[in-house]
Amino acid sequence: MSRQETILSMEPAEAPKPNSLELSRQRLIVALDVPDAKSAMRLVAELEGTCTWFKVGLELFVAEGPAVLEPIIARDNNVFLDLKLHDIPNTVAGAVRSAAGLGVRMLTVHAGGGPAMLTAAKDALAGFAHPPELLAVTVLTSMDAAELHAVGMERAPSDQVRMLAKMGLESGIRGFVCSSQEVELIRTLTGPEGILVIPGIRPAGAAIGDQKRVAGPADALRRGASFLVVGRPITQAVDPVKAAISILGEMAEVVQI
Numbered sequence: 627m628s629r630q631e632t633i634l635s636m637e638p639a640e641a642p643k644p645n646s647l648e649l650s651r652q653r654l655i656v657a658l659d660v661p662d663a664k665s666a667m668r669l670v671a672e673l674e675g676t677c678t679w680f681k682v683g684l685e686l687f688v689a690e691g692p693a694v695l696e697p698i699i700a701r702d703n704n705v706f707l708d709l710k711l712h713d714i715p716n717t718v719a720g721a722v723r724s725a726a727g728l729g730v731r732m733l734t735v736h737a738g739g740g741p742a743m744l745t746a747a748k749d750a751l752a753g754f755a756h757p758p759e760l761l762a763v764t765v766l767t768s769m770d771a772a773e774l775h776a777v778g779m780e781r782a783p784s785d786q787v788r789m790l791a792k793m794g795l796e797s798g799i800r801g802f803v804c805s806s807q808e809v810e811l812i813r814t815l816t817g818p819e820g821i822l823v824i825p826g827i828r829p830a831g832a833a834i835g836d837q838k839r840v841a842g843p844a845d846a847l848r849r850g851a852s853f854l855v856v857g858r859p860i861t862q863a864v865d866p867v868k869a870a871i872s873i874l875g876e877m878a879e880v881v882q883i
């Protein structure tokens with residue numbers, strides 16, 4: 627079984643073959659960008675019959691600490707801890723070790739931390755029986771060419787993403803966060819083994835907000851995404867379950883049984 631099949635497979639071997647809606651559920655990650663545990667658990671309780679993955683990011687983790695993960699994991703959900711670590715190699719390695727013991731299934735570091743930091747992060751997971759998949763964030767989906775230029779990066783976003791992904795691969799990383807616009811190019815670099823996690827997903831009619839490099843759910847999957855991250859189009863919808871079901875429906879049109 628490939629790495630991607632391993633992380634995508636949530637069902638025991640003897641379970642009936644999941645249909646395309648069920649497979650879509652295994653590939654949709656809801657971003658819990660809320661200020662406190664109470665709001666997070668309200669969303670989890672509401673959505674968990676529909677969604678199986680939840681992302682805890684900086685807003686919630688800084689407010690509540692690791693304790694916020696426990697009730698989400700205890701209810702049999704998969705948790706992606708999106709801390710986007712970026713520091714000197716020794717510090718990031720320590721943070722990765724601390725996070726790896728929390729029972730999360732994915733963890734992010736910034737690819738921009740450089741090869742030594744990425745290698746230290748990867749090496750820090752050695753010895754854990756069930757380490758999280760380490761994902762390197764390439765270029766934030768909220769950044770376009772003008773934003774990159776403002777921080778002194780003159781390459782086009784796709785060239786910057788390609789360079790960072792190559793560097794990540796050389797450091798032993800196989801999971802990347804990028805926008806839907808770069809999925810195909812990273813997929814050609816990683817092959818089917820790559821775990822490509824795509825935020826900036828906007829179903830038709832949804833507000834774009836601060837995101838810049840966006841795509842619809844079906845489009846991102848068609849281009850080669852492994853997982854889609856969706857926050858506000860679900861969490862700020864009048865009916866989050868209805869919004870999630872609608873996105874899953876769009877995904878199911880593309881996901882192969």
Ligand code: C5P
Pocket residue numbers: 657659683708763764765766767768803804825826827835837855856857858859
């Ligand atoms: O609300 P929205 O769907 O825009 O949320 C996207 C989520 O994905 C946020 O939690 C954000 O932190 C995260 N993310 C991103 N761009 C990246 C990496 C992560 O938007 N490159």
